Amino acid sequence: MNVTVMKLTARGLLGRRRALLLVILPLLLLGLAGLTRWASDASPEASSILANNFSMGTLLPLMCLLVATGVIGAEIDDGSIVYMLAKPLKRRVILFSKLAVGFAAVFVFAVLPTMAGVAIAGDEGGELSLAYGLSAILAAIVYTAIFVTLGIVTRNAVVFGLLYALLWETVLGGYVPGIRAVSVRQWALSVGERLLGSRQADEWAFASEVGMTTGLIMLTLTTVGAVYLGVRKLSTLTLNSVE
Amino acid sequence: MPAIATQGLTRVFGPVTALSQLTVEMPTGVVGLVGANGAGKSTLIKILLGLLPPTSGSATILGMNSLTDGLKIREIVGYMPESECLPPDVSATEFIVHMARMSGLPTSVARERTADTLRHVGLYEERYRPIGGYSTGMRQRVKLAQALVHDPKLVLLDEPTNGLDPAGRDDMLELIRRVSADFNISVVVTSHLLGELERISDHIVSIEGGVLQHSTSTAAATDFSGVVLVEVTDRGPEAVDRLQAMGATVTTGAQPNSFAVAINDERVLDDVRGVVVDLEVGLIRMQHGRHHLSEMFATQQEALHG
Amino acid sequence: MAENSAVPDAAPAAAQSHGVIHDIGFRHYDGERLGRGWIVRSLLVETFRGVFGLGRPAKAKIMPWVLVGILFAPPLIFALIAVLLGLDELPLSYTAYPQALSLIVSLFVASRAPYCVSRDLRHGVMPLYLSRPMRRNDYVFAKFAGLALALFAILAAAETLLFVGALLAKLAVGAQITGYLQGLAVSVLYALVLTSIGLVIAAATPRRGLGVAAIITVLAVVAGVAAVASELLIYNGNETLGNYVGALDPYGLVDGIAVLWFGVDSAFGREVTLGFTGGVAFTAAVIVVVAGGIGLLMRRYRKVGVA
Known part of the structure; x- marks a missing residue:
């Protein structure tokens, strides 16, 4: 991992407008969490529903997307990536450095707010927060890796990534049970569910479609696959500019 | 009739005076406009294109008043900016056809004239490739082409030789000379290389700090x-x-x-x-x-x- | 060779005397120059076609048409369902359809709005437009209208598919016609509101990746927040506030108008009990969003320089 690359990436990521969004959106979540607490008398169950559907289902993937485009998208778009590729750095070093910055950003701007949101909306002894925090970290890692790689592979990455994250996981998952098993969110939740213990999980409407083993395996496979593909693509990057 | 005539042209932006009492006549042919950045060049161009009203004074372009006839002026004036202004993902042909239509040419005419103009500026098979892959020389030609495609009577060229190697500069200067001599289009060129201006201009105007310094015909100046x-x-x-x-x-x-x-x-x-x-x-x-x-x-x- | 005799071109004549094949020389144009109106219309059509990737290489067509395809699939399915199950009305009403597929519609806006405006801003093409016989605001109007028309086109097409499907399933014609017209009206509102939001965000973030991400994030997150918040409020008895909060979501806003003016069921499955005041307030809100958006765009473009 290369510190200079990381510094440059971080600076590019936290440009004015993106930074604005990165800060405002979690704040919206926290506001919503507060509202939920008031409306449901701090019931962990309501908190869990909010976290599952909104935090993990909508906010987290989108924040990962925002961060991913900030970490790699802009550079490829305006071609300044050539400067970095021309340095005597291994492609995987470049990618890892960028991913490191991305993970850090997602942790701060998405995972922590998720946990805070759960705590605010209603929790007992911090257990739910922890469970969602763990799930969120895992999901965030995979989402970020996928979106960064997508950003390298195709210029329309963003939209396809969103189609997956939002349509596949949220909407279709609601209608077709089979799909739910093939979902980053479910894999991540499986780990959190195990942390809570199944009884507690049931009580708090923390459900996952897959077992933890399956979940962890799929998470690992997907992350490794995404990163590998990313490094491969970065090695053969051409800057042809048709949209 | 001079191509451009200004009378006491002044433009003030709050505490900054961009142009001050500029009174000058630029004849037809090639006029070189000399001035450092910040000398009032861009403000002058905006006023000449009818995009900015002067604070006082007036400017007449090809007989039309810049204040009242802005749209008509822009119909028959071409502008080649100094800055990067080309999208990378379309071909030169597509882009110039689009720009020609944006100047009011019917589509079929736009297509014809685009093909002609690209030939005149020296872009042949390259014209079908996306502009993103062009060299600087080719890009400058595209910029020039979009200024010429709608058959203007006058073109404003802002630093047309920027970024070109010596051979490219020569080509561009020759092109500009042709625009004036062969195509019969008046040209106003800005540059900060006097040597270049000396070679192609019939008349030189120099501006510093928004104030006119000189306005001489090069024949007299290099006699x-x-x-x-x-x-x-x-x-x-x-x-x-x-x-x-x-x-x-x-x-x-x-x-x-x-x-x-x-x-x-x-x-x-x-x-x-x-x-x-x-x-x-x-x-x-x-x-x-x-x-x-x-x-x-x-x-x-x-x-x-x- | 046919030379435009308006131009005395000495060089070719001299060259020809040496037996050189010379080119025609620069041909001047004395034909008509179409005015602002045609230029604006031309830019509008260009924008419209660009949204769908028409006139561009195949790669540019994938994204919009995939989304459009997804948008058109359900009506066909619904018609089938209606026939097979012998329903007497569509499983999803005309006015509720766009909201049900809000994700797809939002994605469409999020990916096409930047295409419309960010490119010209990012690559500095604006000076070339400004030096042409059009006004700054003409550009804004043309872009806005182009995208809005494109959005309306796909929503209206989806509604039409629903209508045709319903007719084929032999549902009550009168009800279908009313529903269809209401659906079209709703489509107009969605097109205007979403275009306004999308273009303002896109013009503020010319970096392409950020534009798409920003638009979809704003639309999806705001939708989510508004939905949850209004549910909570209504659940807790604060119906009025809950309904107003629901309108913070553009989809909720248009849906609210449909409920209050057309008397249809809310796409969100909630009771909108705001009555006439609500209807007026929502309509005003739509006007503010659209006019405000155009105003913001004009202000943004006023800052664009020529040199």
Whole structure:
């Protein structure tokens, strides 16, 4: 991992407008969490529903997307990536450095707010927060890796990534049970569910479609696959500019 | 009728005066506009295109008032910006056709004229590839093409040779000369390279800090001055004395063996030759002194020894 | 060779005398120059076609048409369902359809709005437009209208598919016609509101990746927040506030108008009990969003320089 690359990436990521969004959106979540607490008398169950559907289902993937485009998208778009590729750095070093910055950003701007949101909306002894925090970290890692790689592979990455994250996981998952098993969110939740213990999980409407083993395996496979593909693509990057 | 005429043109932005009492006439043909960045060049261009109203004074472009006839002016004026202005993901043909239509040309006419114009600026098979892959020279040609495609009567070219290598500069200057001489389109060119302007302009206007410095025709500015510059190998001061004794007007400078002799009469040249032979020195140079544009920016003293 | 005799071109004549094949020379144009109106219309059509990737290489067509395909699939399915199950009305009403597929519609806006405006801003093409016989605001209007029309086109097409499907399933014609017209009206509102939001965000973030991400994030997150918040409020008895909060979501806003003016069921499955005041307030809100958006765009473009 290369510190200079990381510094440059971080600076590019936290440009004015993106930074604005990165800060405002979690704040919206926290506001919503507060509202939920008031409306449901701090019931962990309501908190869990909010976290599952909104935090993990909508906010987290989108924040990962925002961060991913900030970490790699802009550079490829305006071609300044050539400067970095021309340095005597291994492609995987470049990618890892960028991913490191991305993970850090997602942790701060998405995972922590998720946990805070759960705590605010209603929790007992911090257990739910922890469970969602763990799930969120895992999901965030995979989402970020996928979106960064997508950003390298195709210029329309963003939209396809969103189609997956939002349509596949949220909407279709609601209608077709089979799909739910093939979902980053479910894999991540499986780990959190195990942390809570199944009884507690049931009580708090923390459900996952897959077992933890399956979940962890799929998470690992997907992350490794995404990163590998990313490094491969970065090695053969051409800057042809048709949209 | 001059291509452009301004009268007391002034433009103020709060505490900053971009243009001050600019009164100048730019004739048809090629006019070079000289001025450093911040000299008021961009403001002047915006006003000439009818996009910015002057604070006071007026500007007339091809007989039309910039304040009231902005749209009509832009119909028959072309503009080639200095900055990057081309999208990378379309081909030159597509882009120029689009720009031609944006100038009011019907689609079929736009297509025809695009093909012609691209040929004239020297883009052949490249025109079908995305602009993103073009060299700087090709990009400048595309920029020029979009300024010419709608058959303007006047084009404003802002630093057209920027970023080009010497060969590319020559090509572009030749192209500009053709635009004026062969295509019969008036040209206003900005550059900060006087040498270039000297080569192609018929008229030079220089602006500094929003104020007009000079407005001269280059023919006059680079005409033969009435002196011949002489340089000998040795005994310069003696030669000068002898010539002055013969009644010639000689001006000396720092170099003892170089001096300038005023030509009031052709016989002076014979006198110089005679003196040199008598003194048995070598004659290195006997040359008609030409003005250079840079003299406009030099003091009187410097000019004589230039 | 046919030369435009308006131009005395000395060079070719001299060259021809040497037996050189010379080119025609620069041809001047004395034909008509169409005015602002045509230029604006031309830019509008260009934008419209660009949204769908028409006139561009195949790669540019994938994204929009995939989304459009997804948008058109359900109506066909619904018609089938209606026939097979012998329903007497569509499983999803005309006015509720766009909201049900809000994700797809939002994605469409999020990916196409930047295409419309960010490119010209990012690559500095604006000076070329400004130096042409059009006004700054003409550009804004043309872009806005182009995208809005494109959005309306796909929503209206989806509604039409629903309508045709319903007719084929032999549902009550009268009800279908009313529903269809209401659906079209709703489509107009969605097109205007979403275009306004999308273009303002896109023009503020010319970096392409960020534009798409920003638009979809704003639309999806705001939708989510508004939905949850209004649910909570209504659940807790604060119906009025809940309904107003629901309108913070553009989809909720248009849906609210449909409920209050057309008397249809809310696409969100909630009871909108705001009555006439609500209807007026929502309509005003739509006007503010659209006019405000255009105003913001004009202000943004006023800052664009020529040199």
